[in-house]
Amino acid sequence: MNPYSDESLMEKVKDGQLGQMSLLFERYHKELYHYFYRLSQDVNDSKDLCQQVFLRMIKYKNTFHRNKKFKVWMYRIAKNVWFDLYKKRQKDKKQLKNGIHESGISSNRGLGDSEETQKLEVAIKRLSEDQQELLIMHFYQNIKAPEIAEILQISPNNVRVRTHRAIKALRKEFKKINKERTNGK
């Protein structure tokens, strides 16, 4: 096994060499930030959530198994971290999701995004939480279907079917947005 693979580094962390986590941080902090930002559309939440993932990876290092893919394990933690925040927000009735105004989506986005992209983003935010998560993993995080299946603990075909449905819903919302904009809404 490559001594600098994600899995080997995590094994070292598990053995108590916590400093090795800094190499994993270098490899994954951007990707995790992207993931949380796509989900929450909030800079501060994304920073906190990112931090939470690395902390949990240290706290629960013993749940990592050498024969599992590090990335899948990390995303499962990320998913739980997001779910915990989402649940908490729902409980607080802060309505994290609805609190994000469609107009606010562009707040931290790179420059030069086309109108099409902006409409797509708005359309994604109108989908269910599960559908958003699936599309974010596919489109932004570039995670393959079999890996998504492991993260979500469902079969790869189930991922494909759900993705297919999510894209159909996305297209529907996209058309709606087009119509709304044409009608000057």
Place this chain on the structure above:
Amino acid sequence: MENENWSIYYVEFIKGELDEELASKVKQYLADHPEDLEYFNFLNSSIKNLSKQSIEIPEEDLRRAFFNMLEVEVQNAKNLKNKSLSIPPLLHQLLHKIQWKSMAFGSIMLVIGALGSYLINSNQKPETSTLSSLEEEINDLKHMVLLNQLNNQSPFERIKGVQIAKDYQEIDLDMIEILSEKLFFDDNEHVKIAAAHALNKFKSHPLARSKLLESLDMVKEPYVQILLIKIIGEWDAQSAGNKAQELLKNETLQPELKVIVESMI
């Protein structure tokens, strides 16, 4: 299989994640179902639009928070280790478990003997483990400080970081890995050059040598390539020579740089 709905594979098909056999099936399915074309095109353009989209990352904040957290966790781990080494809880646990009344005299003597030997050995154990845990901690912190420096936004600070690494008397695998990452991927040529020099200082280490050789293919900046050819040429003339020949074939290489490369062969 013939009636299978291959449209669920469109995403993977567009992302190029399917093997040839599956990809051709999806292609055929799409040809047989022209009604899917509009959906397919929508999906295709969505993936293209969204995947090229970028967002700003609060790099410094993330880094600061991470290293603070890591420092606390390293400290906690150290405290926990020391705690588990302390004798009173162990003794207490052991004494608690012993049912004195039912014990025979011989057993008591055995326990006392065992305890004595434990105490004698334990006088040395904590010292050695404390030392090694301290060494571990210092090593971790050294990496943290260096990583912080090497990931600073200012190239000047990053060069300073490389210099700190270069000043070490000995280098470990992590440090080599960190310097290699700088040599391969840093945005700034000067940082790359500093990292190449630092790695070359530790060329007696096999990993440092292999990373330098690997960099011949990884690094694309002509000036850094020339430097690499020069320093690698001192201990592996063949690899450096091959790269120099390859570089000469590059038509975009500036004439003055070509002269330098030619002079090295």
